Amino acid sequence: MIFILTEKVSGELEMLQRHLLILKHVVENEPIGILKLAEETSIPSHKVRYSLRILEQEGLIKATAPGATTTHETGPFLKELDSMIEELSKRADELKKIKIAR
Numbered sequence: 001m002i003f004i005l006t007e008k009v010s011g012e013l014e015m016l017q018r019h020l021l022i023l024k025h026v027v028e029n030e031p032i033g034i035l036k037l038a039e040e041t042s043i044p045s046h047k048v049r050y051s052l053r054i055l056e057q058e059g060l061i062k063a064t065a066p067g068a069t070t071t072h073e074t075g076p077f078l079k080e081l082d083s084m085i086e087e088l089s090k091r092a093d094e095l096k097k098i099k100i101a102r
Helices: 004-029 034-041 045-057 074-096
Strands: 061-064 067-070
Touching (some): 004 034, 004 074, 034 045, 045 061, 045 067
Antiparallel strands (some): 061 067
């Protein structure tokens, strides 16, 4: 059974994972286009396109004629990424501590 309480968070984490995977491939292979990203990640091109749009809105990539490239914001973001993920992990651990009698 799927519950709305957790379904939204799960979907957001899945989307974050996809965005970060796309960003990883841009960092490692820039410039890189949508079709190549879709091929390398096995993510459908419409989802790759959406992730690229979000990453561009965040200032982490920019669209160029040969494909997506990183920006001056990418490095600082990547330096903070581990601590941001650690914070999310701590929040998940806190959820585990909530014990409700059944």
